Amino acid sequence: MPSPPTYAAALRDAIADVTHGIAPQQLAAATEALIGRYRSVAPAGPPILDSADRVAAYAAYRMPATHAALSRVLGTVAETGLAPTSLLDLGGGTGAAAWAAAETFTSLRTITVLDQVEEALRLGRRLVESAPVEALRTARFERAAEGSWPQGSADLVTVSYVLSELTADQQGRLVADAMALGQAVAIVEPGTPDGYQRILKARNGIRDAGWQLLGPCPHDLECPLSAGDWCHFAARVNRSAEHRRIKGGELSYEDEKFGWVAGARPGVVAGQAISGRVLRHPLKRKGFVEFQVCRPDGTAGREVISRKQGERYRRARDAEWGDELP
Structure with missing residues (x-):
């Protein structure tokens, strides 16, 4: 019997299904608009995913890369012994982090994705209809925004590629909200110098609260990197033909650069020291x-x-x- 598809392949197939019938020119134009916005470090005004075309373009252009980055991050977090049964994804849009978490943690039973853009949530619900596991197929996609999260808690809270869209004050509140709602948090940002600065601030918030750092740092001291350097990592992403077409790329792959930090309340995991x-x-x-x-x-x-x-x-x-x- 053929082996089941990987989560990355299953996600690519689901994206192809939901974007089928949208003219390539529409996807390419919406992708260009998104690329321009993501290259800006200014806080967003109106939501970036403000139309069906942009949401579809986001799914085709960004979801595979976001999934790849989160898979690497959560895979490292899993090595500390964390085994969550519930996931809450704040500002999760179409659900890339949910796919990565379901792939990484077989312990997951409930997944909730919160976002302010109903069009993104609607597409996220469609994507998981044929997902590989029940926890993902039954994931809840609910409307909510920073400052008005619903009551409840989760074993793991993820915040990925969201902080750059907020003001400095909003960023601090979102990290605090994530920690208030979760037993553990994982925060991911683009692997750029400004993304690194946002990760450093989140790391400081985690340390100041007395939480245990789960990664990537092998210590809880000040970051030792010198001025002009920044901590970031990379995940290899296999591009589909459609992905190459809408981005105008020729290679069959790309490397997604990202920065991250994760932490847990004291006693949630035993943790383990690493050599570096x-x-x-x-x-x-x-x-x-x-x-x-x-x-x-x-x-x-x-x-x-x-x-x-x-x-x-x-x-x-x-x-x-x-x-x-x-």
């Missing part, structure tokens, strides 16, 4: 591998693992950007 976080693509040379890493002692810098180190060297050859240092 790989901050850039490793340089793999004959006889050694060179890493740029963030260390548990709060420093960052160069680490070299040579062939003389045997098994550690063999594991270093397989290590990638964003992994734990072998």
Whole structure:
């Protein structure tokens, strides 16, 4: 029997179904408008996804990349022992984080996506109709906005690619709301210098509340990166033919750059110490591998693992950007 499709493939198929019949020119024009908005760091005025065309374009253009980034983030969070049964996605739009969470955590039983744009929620509901697992097929997509979240709580709250659309005050309130509603939170932003600054502020909020950091940092000290540098990671995204067409791309893949931070209330997970976080693509040379890493002692810098180190060297050859240092 053929193996079941991956979540990424299932999501691509669902997106193709809901965008079928929309003229490629319409999708391309809406995508261009979205790209222009996302490249701006100013807070949004009216909602970005303000029409059916833009919502469909967002699904085709952004959902695969957002899903890939969240899959990497939540996969790392799962390594700490977190096993949520409920997910709340604030500002989740069409539900990319929900797909990533359902893929990562087989423990999930309930998923709720909250957003202020009904058109995005409507498309999200359509996408999950043929999802691979029941928790995703029965996910609730409900209308709500920053400052008016419904009562309730969840084991895990996600906030992805939302902070850039808010003012500084709104960003702080949203992070505080996420922490008030969840036992654990995961926050993801674009892997840009300004996205890094927003992640740093969220990280400070998590630390100041006495929560345990779940990643990516191997410590809870000040960020050691020097001025002009920023912490970010990458996820490989396979492009569909339609995705290449609406973005005008030629390659069959792209790398989604993102920054993130996650934390949990004290005692939610036992957690585990790691030897360091790989901050850039490793340089793999004959006889050694060179890493740029963030260390548990709060420093960052160069680490070299040579062939003389045997098994550690063999594991270093397989290590990638964003992994734990072998």
